[in-house]
Structures are given as structure tokens and as C-alpha cells.
Amino acid sequence: MMIALMALYLALLFTLVWLGAIRFNAFWKASPLVVLLLLNVGLFIPMGWGAPQGKALVYRNAVSIVPDVAGEVMDVPVRPNASLKQGDVLFKIDPTPYDAQVKAIEAQLKLSSTRLTQMTSLYERDAGRGFDVEQRQSEVDQLKAQLQSAQWNLDKTVVRAPADGYVTNVALRKGARVGNLSAAPVMAFIDTSATQVAVEIDQINARYVAPGDAVEIAFKYVPGRVLSGKVESVLQAVATGQTLVSGAAVAPKGIETVPFVVRVALDDAELAKALPAGATGTAAIFTDHVKVSHVLRRVLLRQISIIDYVNPF
Structure with a gap:
């Protein structure tokens, strides 16, 4: 310009x-x-x-799928990158041992409930002890808790989608054995219920950026178009300013000036859902200062959106 x-x-x-x-x-x-x-x-x-300008990035939360119970995989109906709704089945684990545990506890509970009824009846006729009634009641309560836990394990043999989204890179197959260790996830689930956009703004230009400021973004994924949005928040920390708990003394290192990150919500929610995670672009934030520059920045951004037809970088 x-x-x-x-x-x-x-x-x-x-x-x-x-x-x-x-x-x-x-x-x-x-x-x-x-x-x-x-x-x-x-x-x-x-x-x-x-009207600061910076790089924009679409990102989505990823959930590492780790089953709550261990066992052999019986079925994997999910397909890679296929749209899923919250609660859809991702895969199923052999329920046989967990079903057997539920039935065993149900049988014990049935017997204990019968004994409790008998002890209560004897106590009411002054032919039994109150201690025996309390003991049987305690057994029934414990078995009910065990049954609840066993039923929960049985239900967890069917692993479901935690939100709207899709599973990428599905390598899990029928016959594989999975565990409930957090260090060994079996799938990566991409949550599409909310689309997040992050914009990097140089520190010298971030002083006036505030929630509610208007934003325009030119994504390379949709060249020739400028999308509008609003600033949701300015992240108040970056990794270089973070101190971790440690027993070591301070280790001096070279201090570098890195951009601050601004989180943006797009006005067109439907188009936001269609943007793939990792989509990049150029964003401009219009603050309440130096408003005379807003027109020039809008022109520059539209030039960038047109050049995006041929510029892959």
C-alpha cells in the first residue's frame, strides 16, 4: 500500500x-x-x-480416547473423518466378563435381600437381634454399591463419542486388546462443537486490543472472502512467561519477544464449522484507537484475500 x-x-x-x-x-x-x-x-x-494485523489459525480441541475398561475389541463401526454426534458408538469391547460380574452380584444381592427380610421379620416379632438386621442391611448396601460399579463397567464396554466431531486416523481393529491406561489412547477424537480461532499480534501492537473489538480474517482456505468476528479474549500468558515448579535454581536463558495470542469468535457459525483445523489466514483487529487507519487496513486485507488465490504461503 x-x-x-x-x-x-x-x-x-x-x-x-x-x-x-x-x-x-x-x-x-x-x-x-x-x-x-x-x-x-x-x-x-x-x-x-x-488496526493491528497478524496470522490467524483455526484450531479445535482434540480428545484422546482411552476406554474406562480393558478388554478385547468386538466391533469398530466408526469410519475415519466421518461426522459423528455426541453419543455415537466409536467401538465396543467384549462385555462377557463384565456381564458375568453383574449377574454374580445380582445373585448375591437377591440372597442378601431375602436374608434381610427374614432377619427384619424375626426382629419385629422379638425373635431376633437388631445387630443381625443391621449386619444384613450393611451387606445389602455394599452389594448395591458393587452392582452399581459393575453395571458402570458393563456400560463402558461401549465407547461413545464425547461430543460432536469426528475420529481421525482410525487404526483400531476388531480383535485388538485395549487397556484403560491414559498413556495408551486408542483414538484421536476431534471436537467440532466449537471452532476456535487464534490470532497472533505483536506485543507492540497488542496494547489496545480488548474483548468485543471487531475482527476481519482472510483465510487461504476461502480466498477472495473476508470473514468477520469479534475478539473473545486476549490470552494473558505465553509459554516464555510461565514458571514451572522445580527444585532447581533459576536457569537464565535468552529472553525473546514473542507475539500475544488473541482468541476470536467468527460471526458465521456455519462457515466456522466448515473450516478445517489448521486453516490459516491473515487477521486484522479494529480497536477504538487511530480509527482513521481502519479503512486502509480493510483495503490491505482485501488485497491479501485476492492474492490468496495464487499465493500458497
């Missing part, structure tokens, strides 16, 4: 000199440098504060 403005000024200056409207003296010879300085100081540098 600066090149275009300077070219426009030089063309105008040449035309005025050629028409004889002005004399090409030392002042007009030096005027391009003056105009260049004024454009930088008066417009382009303040534009970074009033």
Missing part, C-alpha cells in the same frame, strides 16, 4: 511538473522523502496500534 501511495504521489508530481504548474526545485525534489516520512509517522506506524 505504501508503494502504491508513493507511486500515486510521484505520478501526480510528474504531471504537475510536466504541465508547468510547479517548478521542479530542490523542495519538490526532496518532497518524496518528506511524504514517505509523513506516511510512516502519521499513518502506517499508528495503524499497527489502531
